[in-house]
Amino acid sequence: MxxxxxxxxxxxxxxxxxxxxxxxxxxxxxxxxxxxxxxxxxxxxxxxxxxxxxxxxxxxxxxxxxxxxxxKPEPLLSVEGRDADHLLQIVWQIGNRHLPCQIRDGRILLRRDHVVADMLKGLGAHVHEVEAAFDPLDGAYAGGHQHGGHRHGHD
CATH class of the missing domain: 2.60.260.20 (Urease metallochaperone UreE, N-terminal domain)
Known part of the structure; x- marks a missing residue:
């Protein structure tokens, strides 16, 4: 092979x-x-x-x-806030739940989940179901991090 x-x-x-x-x-x-x-x-x-x-x-x-x-496009939630401060509050809630997410163009993408969608709507977020490619951010304890669309590992 x-x-x-x-x-x-x-x-x-x-x-x-x-x-x-x-x-x-x-x-x-x-x-x-x-x-x-x-x-x-x-x-x-x-x-x-x-x-x-x-x-x-x-x-x-x-x-x-x-x-x-x-x-491959997959079922995701697209989440937007009223302004930058509101979006930061939403991101904190997502991070507090350790949910993988992608942040790009003033919106957050995360896996589709009706419980999470209801929570975010309750926080005043604009939530829409989309089909899109998903490239979540590395976590804080991952072996590398992203810069400009590519990853760097550190020894």
Missing amino acids: IEAGEIRERGQWQGPADDTITLDEAQRHRRRMAMVSDGGIAFLLDLPEARLLVEGDAIALSDGRLVEVKA
């Missing part, structure tokens, strides 16, 4: 890729797993440590081909 032990981060490689693989957020958080690309290339992903693959990353196969990661 073809192996893949290297990820080329979004913006750090030039295409076109030889194929794509479309995965939701849970499927993109991997270390070692047999995978099949959208075009049928079977390979073993075998990374030194688990990581979240993000849209635009490329999986480098042992035969030299690149498989571009595509984020």
Whole structure:
């Protein structure tokens, strides 16, 4: 079986890729797993440590081909506040519950959950159901953090 032990981060490689693989957020958080690309290339992903693959990353196969990661849209909540202060209060409530979220363009994206949606509406948030790619922020205790759309680990 073809192996893949290297990820080329979004913006750090030039295409076109030889194929794509479309995965939701849970499927993109991997270390070692047999995978099949959208075009049928079977390979073993075998990374030194688990990581979240993000849209635009490329999986480098042992035969030299690149498989571009595509984020599969999934059911999410889009949350907006009345103003910046209100949005900060909402983010605090989400963080206090340790819910993975993505913050972008003045809104918060998180997994669809009717209990959480009702809580946020009770706080005065504007909540809408959407289908979108989900790239949540790393937690405070994760091995790396994001800068400008890519991740840096620290020893």
